[in-house]
Amino acid sequence: MVEQELIxxxxxxxxxxLVTLLREIEPAVYKTAYYTLNNEQDAMDAAQExxxxxxxxxxxxxxxxxxKTWVQRIVTNICIDKFRRAKPTVxxxxxxxxxxxxxxxxxxxxxxxxxxxxxxxxxxxxEHHRTVVILRYVQDMSYGEIADSLELPLNTVKSYLFRxxxxxxxxxxxxxxxxxx
Numbered sequence: 001m002v003e004q005e006l007i008x009x010x011x012x013x014x015x016x017x018l019v020t021l022l023r024e025i026e027p028a029v030y031k032t033a034y035y036t037l038n039n040e041q042d043a044m045d046a047a048q049e050x051x052x053x054x055x056x057x058x059x060x061x062x063x064x065x066x067x068k069t070w071v072q073r074i075v076t077n078i079c080i081d082k083f084r085r086a087k088p089t090v091x092x093x094x095x096x097x098x099x100x101x102x103x104x105x106x107x108x109x110x111x112x113x114x115x116x117x118x119x120x121x122x123x124x125x126x127e128h129h130r131t132v133v134i135l136r137y138v139q140d141m142s143y144g145e146i147a148d149s150l151e152l153p154l155n156t157v158k159s160y161l162f163r164x165x166x167x168x169x170x171x172x173x174x175x176x177x178x179x180x181x
Contacts, residue, residue, distance in 0.1 A: 007067055010058050018058060022051050028068070028139070029075045035138045036079035036131065038123075046082055050075040065148050072141065072149040076131060084127075121171040129164035132157055 003024070009017035029050050034043035053074050061070055122130060135141045135149060143161075147154045 003067060004063075007058070007061065011061070018055065021058075022055060025054070025068075025071050026051060029071065032072060032075045032134070032139055033079055035134045036076070037082060042082060046075065046078050050078050053078070066145065069145050069148040072135065072139065072145070073151065076135070076149055080127070080131065117172060118168075121168050124171055125164055125167055129160050129167065132160045133164050133168075136161060 003021070006017045006021040006024075010021055026047065030043060030047040033046035033050065034040065037043050037046060050071075054071060057074075061067065065073075122133060125133065131150065132146055135146045136143075141149065143154055143157050146152075147157045150157070152160075
């Protein structure tokens with residue numbers, strides 16, 4: 001079955017369709033939770049909570065937004081709530097960060113800094129900047145999908161990403177000059 005067919009069937013009470021749908025989205029839900037919370041156990045808890053919420057709220061999903069966007073909004077909100085309570089850090093250990101629009105900058109950054117340096121810099125970003133960085137560079141979401149997921153205007157998402165990249169450059173530049181992150 002195609003995703004839209006699974007969604008419709010799940011909304012009509014087809015439990016098998018709902019379980020299939022949840023299994024399909026589980027890896028993306030966990031990935032967002034892990035890179036937001038930087039802790040395997042917290043990520044598993046957040047992912048489970050998000051899947052339960054999707055399970056119970058599937059009837060309220062409307063096709064105004066993409067299903068992927070709706071799911072990401074749920075998991076991101078759960079992670080933000082957990083983050084506010086626990087103040088964890090973010091890690092992009094297994095994924096390369098890609099700076100959009102200028103591959104030479106990406107190459108220079110990846111050569112000049114270790115992943116630990118980049119992780120530490122991302123962890124120092126304000127929560128809203130860190131969230132858009134994760135959704136853009138870890139989840140590979142478009143600006144529009146991020147805007148829909150976080151219920152923000154598109155220009156705000158662009159602004160947050162611009163500021164986050166500027167802050168990362170500054171933080172990584174300070175570190176290279178001998179400062180501590």
